[in-house]
Amino acid sequence: MKKSTKIFLTILLILIIGIFIHPKKVVYVPKITGKVIDENGNAIKDAVVSRIEELRSVNEKYGYFDYTKYESQTTETDENGNFQLSEKSRTEWIHNPLSLPIAWCFGNFEIEKDGYETYETKFDEFRQFRKNNCYACEEIEFKPIITLKNK
Known part of the structure; x- marks a missing residue:
């Protein structure tokens, strides 16, 4: 095979792969609807609930x-x-029409209320594998009942 034919086929292969595989910003919605109670099972009003995420940055130095x-x-x-x-x-997610349905969805949050210990989810406490026919985590929902302990 001639060198020019090899170069042409290599460029064509790169273009074809580029059409199907590309990084894409994906919006995912791991919805969290929950309830906060005390150790006696009573509802706790006005507790502050915060979704916790990680911001990734490159250390230039x-x-x-x-x-x-x-x-x-x-x-x-x-x-x-x-x-x-x-x-x-x-989140950045490599997606293509032929990709495998692989995505883990996480729900990390913390709850604070005066007079109670702060509750923070542990690593992998709320995790679910992506559902069929679901793009990224769009139909995932966590429904925790969290018990806050008195200080």
Whole structure:
């Protein structure tokens, strides 16, 4: 095979792959609707519930990734102790029409209320594999009942 034919086929292959595989900003909605109660089972009103996410940045000096936690959404519980976190989050996801249905969806949050210990989710406490016919985490919902302990 001639060198020019090999170069042409290589460029054509790269173009075909580029059509199907590309990084894309994906909006996912791991919705969290929960309830906060005390150790006696009573609803806790006005507890502050915050979605916790990681912000990834590149350390320019040393060339590694820094991860910083931040609160991307905050709400308060109602008189029945109920809350909902449904703000959309953005993530980089390699997606193509032929990709495997692989995506893990996480729900990380913390709850604060005066007189109670702060509750923060543990790593992988709320995790679910992507559902069929669901793009990223768009139909995932966590429904925790959280018990806050007195200080």
